[in-house]
Amino acid sequence: xxxxxxxxxxxxxxxxxxxxxxxxxxxxxxxxxxxxxxxxxxxxxxxxxxxxxxxxxxxxxxxxxxxxxxxxxxxxxxxxxxxxxxxxxxxxxxxxxxxxxxxxxxxxxxxxxxxxxxxxxxxxxxxxxxxxxxxxxxxxxxxxxxxxxxxxxxxxxxxxxxxxxxxxxxxxxxxxxxxxxxxxxxxxxxxxxxxxxxxxxxxxxxxxxxxxxxxxxxxxxxxxxxxxxxxxxxxx
Amino acid sequence: xxxxxxxxxxxxxxxxxxxxxxxxxxxxxxxxxxxxxxxxxxxxxxxxxxxxxxxxxxxxxxxxxxxxxxxxxxxxxxxxxxxxxxxxxxxxxxxxxxxxxxxxxxxxxxxxxxxxxxxxxxxxxxxxxxxxxxxxxxxxxxxxxxxxxxxxxxxxxxxxxxxxxxxxxxxxxxxxxxxxxxxxxxxxxxxxxxxxxxxxxxxxxxxxxxxxxxxxxxxxxxxxxxxxxxxxxxxx
Numbered sequence: 195x196x197x198x199x200x201x202x203x204x205x206x207x208x209x210x211x212x213x214x215x216x217x218x219x220x221x222x223x224x225x226x227x228x229x230x231x232x233x234x235x236x237x238x239x240x241x242x243x244x245x246x247x248x249x250x251x252x253x254x255x256x257x258x259x260x261x262x263x264x265x266x267x268x269x270x271x272x273x274x275x276x277x278x279x280x281x282x283x284x285x286x287x288x289x290x291x292x293x294x295x296x297x298x299x300x301x302x303x304x305x306x307x308x309x310x311x312x313x314x315x316x317x318x319x320x321x322x323x324x325x326x327x328x329x330x331x332x333x334x335x336x337x338x339x340x341x342x343x344x345x346x347x348x349x350x351x352x353x354x355x356x357x358x359x360x361x362x363x364x365x366x367x368x369x370x371x372x373x374x375x376x377x378x379x380x381x382x383x384x385x386x387x388x389x390x391x392x393x394x395x396x397x398x399x400x401x402x403x404x405x406x407x408x409x410x411x412x413x414x415x416x417x418x419x420x421x422x423x424x425x426x427x428x429x430x
Numbered sequence: 431x432x433x434x435x436x437x438x439x440x441x442x443x444x445x446x447x448x449x450x451x452x453x454x455x456x457x458x459x460x461x462x463x464x465x466x467x468x469x470x471x472x473x474x475x476x477x478x479x480x481x482x483x484x485x486x487x488x489x490x491x492x493x494x495x496x497x498x499x500x501x502x503x504x505x506x507x508x509x510x511x512x513x514x515x516x517x518x519x520x521x522x523x524x525x526x527x528x529x530x531x532x533x534x535x536x537x538x539x540x541x542x543x544x545x546x547x548x549x550x551x552x553x554x555x556x557x558x559x560x561x562x563x564x565x566x567x568x569x570x571x572x573x574x575x576x577x578x579x580x581x582x583x584x585x586x587x588x589x590x591x592x593x594x595x596x597x598x599x600x601x602x603x604x605x606x607x608x609x610x611x612x613x614x615x616x617x618x619x620x621x622x623x624x625x626x627x628x629x630x631x632x633x634x635x636x637x638x639x640x641x642x643x644x645x646x647x648x649x650x651x652x653x654x655x656x657x658x659x660x661x662x663x664x665x666x
Contacts, residue, residue, distance in 0.1 A: 201437065201574065338437065340599040340606070363576040363622050367607060370576070370617075374606040381606075386599050 196326040197359035199346045199368045201338040203297035203330050210323040211298050212307040212315055212349060215332040216341040217387040219291030220306040221272050221403045223429060224314075224411040226255065230280035234413055234429045237285070238292040242424040247285040256287025260394035263287055272310070273398035276408075290332040295415075295427050298330070304415035306429065309345055309378060313407035316352045318414070327353060329368075340385035341403075347372040379404035432562040433595035435582045435604045437574040439533035439566050446559040447534050448543040448551055448585060451568040452577040453623040455527030456542040457508045457639045459665060460550075460647040462491065466516035470649055470665045473521070474528040478660040483521040492523025496630035499523055508546070509634035526568040531651075531663050534566070540651035542665065545581055545614060549643035552588045554650070563589060565604075576621035577639075583608040615640035 203213075214220055226234045235252060237243050244265055247254045254266040255275070262269055268278065270288065291306070298304050303322045307315035307329070319327045329349055331342035347368030353359065354369070361369075375381040382388045382400045391400055413429035420426070450456055462470045471488060473479050480501055483490045490502045491511070498505055504514065506524065527542070534540050539558045543551035543565070555563045565585055567578035583604030589595065590605070597605075611617040618624045618636045627635055649665035656662070 334599075337598055338600045338603065340602050343599075343603055362573055363570075363579075364574045366576050366620055367574065367579055370610040370620075371603060371607055374609040384602055384606075 198328040199365040200330045202333040203294045207301040209326040210303045211301040212329045215291045219288035221308040221310045223306045223413040224311040227411040231284040233283040235285045236292040237426045239424045252285040272402040294332040306413040314410040318412045341382045344381040434564040435601040436566045438569040439530045443537040445562040446539045447537040448565045451527045452581045455524035457544040457546045459542045459649040460547040463647040467520040469519040471521045472528040473662045475660045488521040508638040530568040542649040550646040554648045577618045580617040
């Protein structure tokens with residue numbers, strides 16, 4: 195089986211993809227499921243997100259640059275969300291995650307992974323994979339991010355223990371990088387996104403996003419609907 | 431000053447670029463200058479390379495997948511080249527390096543760097559830079575390579591000691607990766623290209639490419655000529 199790490203989304207993905215956006219998209223998504231949402235929806239357009247949430251009676255979760263988004267019920271803070279109980283499905287207005295989903299249309303299975311659901315997402319990916327697991331980092335604005343790469347390496351090392359895999363250099367690089375951060379929180383603190391969050395005093399979000407294997411929830415893409423030409427991704 | 435590391439060539443480069451192709455393009459280039467060539471030429475087309483070399487009485491250096499190229503005077507082996515004395519300029523038929531040069535047309539200064547000329551290329555880059563040093567890894571066939579990334583991190587760490595710099599995550603990542611390889615030769619041995627070279631029993635090439643600061647030669651792009659629409663890059 196091939197084990198691939200893409201530091202940015204690109205190329206085509208024939209089999210299983212684990213999408214990684216540690217701060218905070220793919221950390222929040224399993225937390226939302228655990229908090230009680232049966233489904234989590236993602237879409238790259240804010241306008242579509244608001245309209246779709248209104249039409250389908252969804253909770254709106256999201257913020258931009260640390261500021262609440264108009265109409266949102268909760269901020270995109272893992273530290274806050276994991277203490278909530280939700281009674282409805284959620285439209286989650288994440289930033290990088292839905293953009294990255296556009297690149298994964300050929301994949302057979304798309305899972306959302308992070309440190310927070312590491313053990314569970316690795317288990318699920320290995321169960322599902324026939325020929326390839328691609329761990330795809332969302333990056334930010336087209337640039338690689340430290341926290342996603344370290345997380346990809348972390349997941350790759352665990353997969354390598356379970357299955358015999360062929361590796362390309364990007365996977366080796368990400369796996370070696372984990373050795374440079376024995377405390378993964380350090381990678382999050384040093385990253386550009388982590389530094390932005392620290393400026394916004396969202397220290398708790400970094401701490402929670404560094405926790406390992408806190409949940410068994412693995413958001414898996416169920417289907418994609420088009421709403422006025424914009425894809426709406428439904429995860430369960 | 432900005433210090434940027436690109437794990438693959440992309441984007442535009444306004445100021446100084448240090449192009450890195452450890453195995454073996456940018457290791458061989460300074461060795462060729464030290465061995466006596468006054469200029470080293472690179473071009474992405476083998477046909478152009480042969481024709482140009484013939485027209486200008488240049489030595490031909492190169493191979494593909496460990497096999498000598500038709501008409502070449504020397505193989506692309508740093509272990510062998512560094513014991514030679516050359517009395518003429520060289521057309522060097524490297525694989526990834528000339529391809530990558532196509533992406534650097536906007537740069538003010540293009541230098542070729544590797545472990546082998548680390549100290550000298552860092553010094554030169556810092557002298558020349560006004561606003562940015564971009565360390566650009568050639569990668570291989572569009573994939574990041576372990577040896578180039580570790581070398582980029584190695585050079586970046588040295589630059590950071592000399593100048594105050596702003597960093598993006600890819601630079602932080604490459605710099606952290608160096609910590610995971612206290613012996614840089616280990617990164618070369620683990621890399622895909624390194625494994626190919628080991629299959630070809632070119633162990634000495636890996637060893638020589640891991641040596642640090644063996645020469646003061648820093649190949650710098652002088653000019654680009656077109657030969658039947660193909661660029662021919664001249665370095666001194």
